Amino acid sequence: MTETAPLRGRRRELAELDAMVNRARAGRSAALVLAGEAGVGKTALLDHMVLRTTPHVRVERVTASQSEMELAYAGLQQIAGHMMSSAARLPAPQREAIDSALGLRQSSAPSPFLVGLALLGLLTEAAGDEALLCIVDDAQWLDQASARALAFAARRLEAEGIAIVLAMRRVDDVFAALPQLHVEGLEYDDARELLRLAAPGGLDRRVRDQLIAEARGNPLALRELPRTLSPAEIAGGFRLTSTMPLETRIEQSLVVQLEPLPQPARLLLLLAAADPTGDPELLWRASAKLGLGPEAFNAAKDADALVIGTRVGFRHPLIRSALYRDASAEDRRRVHAALAAVTSAEHDPDRRAWHRASATLRPDEEVASDLEQSAARARTRGGAAAAGAFLERAAELTPTPVSRGQRLIAAAEAKHDAGAPAAAINLLDTTRDLPLTELQHALVARLRARAGYALHRDSSGPKLLLAAAQGLENRDPVLARDTYIEALAAAIYGGRLGDAEQVAAVSNAILEATDTEDSDNARDLILRGQALLAAKGQEAALDTLRRAQRAFLDQAPDALGLHWMWFASRAAQDLWEARALRALADRQVDLARAGGIVTVLPIALSLLMLAQTVDGELDAAEASCDEIDAIKEVTGHPLPQYGRLFLAAYRGRAAEAERWAKQIRADATTRGEGYGLSAVNFAEAILYNGLGRFADTVTSGSRELPYTHELSHAMRTLLELVEAATHTGDRALAEHAYEKLDSVTRPVGTNWAAAVSAMAEAQLRNGDDAYRLYQNAIERFEIERIPIMVGRCRLLYGEELNRQGRRTDARAHLRSAHELLANCGLNGFAQRAADELQASGDTLRVPAEGSAAQLTNQELNVARLAREGLTNRDIGARLFISGHTAEYHLRKVFTKLGIKRRTELKTALAHLDPATSPTEAL
Incomplete structure (x- = not known):
């Protein structure tokens, strides 16, 4: 490294920064937040870091500006601007996303996660075969969209040869998960x-x-x-x-030092402070508008305040904020007016609009309209937070009360979409004294209900959403339908923990308000079909829900349709339609993944995971859970870990399943979501039946008996309860559970439903009657391609034959059951088959699960996807990492497992010890 004079008292900090660069040169990546109060020396450390970096490390350095916090992706423009020549090498969805974010193409709002992944790709391309040091100073001033994209990329770094250093005063929530180095004062x-x-x-x-x-x-x-x-x-x-904060005192001292300057020079410094672009040509043109000549520039430079080179800057970043804060409101308006006058309306309309707004004191419709157009552009780039800021300022400058209300509502909606429901409610409160139209009142009610439900998720949510939907019915039917769906979903998921009458109330209101006889729209059909299902049962809803499923599969869904497709998948479960469940889950995942719609993808993946477990593809289901976890890690999506719970239950991992069950039960109770309790009871019933702990199954399964009308997991738990009750000798409970199960399978008439009913009834019959019922169930399960249930039927029949003393007949069924269940990964049930086979007088060697290697979570995630046939690039896209990192982890997997080819992964992974695997350690 280049030798430089050491910074006093900074040996520890410099050693850590040097180590980051050395790791990048060796092909490893890292990110670090350099945090500390203003003036503590962060910028000096960054200067020193750059000087000590070898010529073989590429350096990209930017400084964020407070005045650009409201411009969506302004920071990204600085960071990625020099790298966009590499964008052509990105996958098409990523390239299109970052082009849209930077305003280089006109399209719908890009997925923020595709933008983040594109940034990661650009950084990787920029690093090339050497290394890259990316520095962002004053990162606390990054706009929200850029901060999230950068945090996304920083969290996914591993094997690209990239070092990212973010200097900021206090660690923002967006960057809280990154490693931090706090810079303290000198000794x-x-x-x-x-x-x-x-x-x-x-x-x-x-x-x-x-x-x-x-x-x-x-x-x-x-x-x-x-x-x-x-x-x-x-x-x-x-x-x-003085008792003022140190930062304020430093700023004051900087201002005092500049007070002797002539007024033109001070005005020039304020002009430079108000311009975040640092463009010298722009500064010259704006200064001419204010009548500032060369003497003002000379005085500012002689005072060691202004630095003019390829960019305009200040001796220290605090000078900018100190000057701007100390200036009079009139002077600030003057410099913004000058900057607005010389900023291109064609090439930089948003920055021009913001300058005009900052220069405007009184309401001005022309300025407000420009801000509104900027908000629309921000929306198309995915900058919901920026759109909210533009619209809020536009409302402040709007002369007419009606238009002001309209812009305030739009601003509140943008803030809600940006993940700030509390801020949305605060804005809605300001509309109370405005003369709103009836439609605007209805929009306010809807947004208040949605934001309130997002904040509290309590039992009032469905009621308020229903009222909002009814208020929109005659004013905006499309929005009304969407709000009805939200109300119904909230009521259904609240279930037993919500208002007991809510599901019926919402469902009946929807049925009164809708009639889909002539509609073939998927959203219309699923809304009415789900309402029929909740209010009148399966038979009444069959035709409408099946039409809805076909529509979702045949139509190209819009954004709302894609969002609500999961409701059709849920209907497929409630109607026992395995093929529809697979098709709908696959389609929603494919569409959400292709569009980078990560708000939809976790829910779609959870339904795909359910379909994969039905298919006996537990390895694929585990990979889906890995992808959900990757999304949760970068988004904070609150989706509970139902997938991990069910997989642990199916695999017979008691400690892991019980740990998840305890957590999910507590979370569901806190959120008031009865669906979560039902999921836990069903998973426990599967777990304990697999382990032969039938009394425990009776305890968990019996909790669902009062809620069979909720269908879903409560309905499916009945089959587990029949099995447990027959094994514990509780004939009355088994008969009761079967009767309830028959009531929710007979009206449907599908193979899956009929097979489940036959399997349950067979356990209550003897001799030839039992045989015929088991055979009927097996044939139907085979037609529907549900191997885990074929295996379980054979296990139950083998057990029954053993009890009758027909051991030779039992062995054929038990061997077949063991093979099917073991191949699917249902280890508990497979062990039951092995134990029963031994009781029949036969033996079966069950290979012990050994720990071939200790893989990390990420290595296991990559290995599972590679096992499914994905390329390194595809794996990177699924797990939100670079292809380099996927390749790096796969090499480590091969070394640890002692294999050389991807084709060996299935066998190698099959014998990982569940007691010590990363999944168990969660």
Whole structure:
């Protein structure tokens, strides 16, 4: 590395920063947040880091600006601008997403996660065969969209040779998950030496000690505060009386130093502070508008305040904020007006609109309209937060109350979409005294209900959403239908923990308000079909729900249709339609993945996971759970871990399943979502039946008996309860559970439903009757391609034959059951088959599950997807990592498992010890 003079008192920080660069040169990546108060020396550390970096490391460095916080992807433009020549090598969805984010193409709003993945790809391309150091100073001023994209990329780094350093005053929530290095003030000896260099004429000892104590080791304070002292204070008369924060005192000292400058020079500095682009040509043109000549530039440069090169900057970032904050409101409006006048309306319309707004004091419809158009452009780039800021300022500048209300509602909706429901409600509160139209009142009610439900998820949500839907019915039918669906979904998921009458109330209101006889729209059909299902049962809903399923499969869904497709998948479960469940889950996942719609993808993947378990593809289901976890990690999506719970239950992993069950049961109770309780009871019933703990199954399964009308998991638990009750000798309970199960399978008439009913009834019959019922169930399960149930039927019949003393007949069924169940990964049930086979007088060697290697979570995730045939690039896209990182992990997997080819992964992974695997460790 290039030798430079060491920074005083920063050995620890420099060592960590140097280590990051060295790791990047070796092909490993890392991200770091450099945090500390203003003036503590973060920028100096970054300067030193760059100087010590070898020529073989590419450096990209930007400084965020507070004035650009409301411009969507303004920070990304700075970060990625020099790298866009590599965009052509990105996968098409990523390339299109980042082009849209930067306004290079007109399209719908890009997925923020595709933008983040595109940024990761650009950084990887920029690193090439060497290494890349990417530095963002003053990162606390990044706009929200850019901050999320950068945090996304930073969290996914691993094997690309990239080092990302973000310097900020306090660690923002967006970056909280990244490693952090907190820069503290200097120790006393270092502070004293720095103070000596800043005041070479010498300071009175008492003044020196007072300054060191008050500066708390802050290097900028130690350099700048002495400059504000009078000769008498330096000689010993200094007394600190200010109680203002240190940052404010530093800013004040910087401003005081600039006070002797002529007014034109001070106005020029304010102009530079108000312009975040740092474009010298723009500054020249704006200064001409204000009548500022070369003498103003010379004075500003001579004062060591302004630095003009390829970009305009300041000696220290605090000078910018100090100047801007200290200026009068009138002067700030003057410089913004000048900047607006010289900013291109064609090439930079949003920045021009923001400058115009900052220059405007009174309501002005022309300025407000420009801001509204900027909000629309921000929306198309995926900048919901920026759209909210533009619209909020537009509302402030709107002369007419009706239009002001319209813009406030739009601003509130944008803030809600940006994940700020509390801010949305605050904006809606400001509309109370405005003369809103009936439609606007209805929109306010809808948005207030949605934001309130997002904040609290309590039992009032469905009721408020229903009222909002009814208010929109005659004013915006499309929006009304969407709100009805939200109300019904909230009521159904609340279930037993919500208002007991809510599901019926919402369903009946929907049936009164809708009639889909002539509609073939998928959303219309699923809305009415689900309402019929909830209010009148399966038979009444059959035709409408099947039409809805066909529509979702045949139509190209819009954004709302894609969002609500999961409701059709849920209907397929409630109607026992295995093929429809597979087809709908596959289609929703494919569409959401292709569009990068990560708000939809976790729910779609959870339904795909369910379809995969029905198909006996537990390995694929595990990979789907891995993908859900990857999305949750980068989005904070609150979807509960139902998939992990069910997989642990099917695989017979008691400790893991019980741990998930405890967590999900507590979370569901807190959220007031009865669906979660039903999922836990069903999973426990599967787990305990597999382990032969039938009394425990009776305990868990019996909890669902009062809720069979909810269908879903409550309905499916009945089959488990029949099995447990027959094994514990509780004939009455088994008969009761069967009767309830028959009531929700007979009306449907599908093979899956008939097979489940036959399987349950067979356990209550003897001899030839039982045989015929088991054979009927097996044949139907085979037709529907549900191997786990074929295996379980054969297990149950083998057990029954053993009880009758027909051991030879039992062995054929038990061997077949064991093979099917073991191949699917239902280890508990497979062990039951092996134990029963031994009781029949036969033996079966069950290979012990060994720990071939200890794979990390990420290695296991990559290995599973590679086992499914995905390329490194595809694996990277699924897990939101780079292809380089996927390849890196796969090499480690091969080494640990002692294999050389992907085709060996299935066998190698099959014998990982569940007790010590990463999944069990969660």
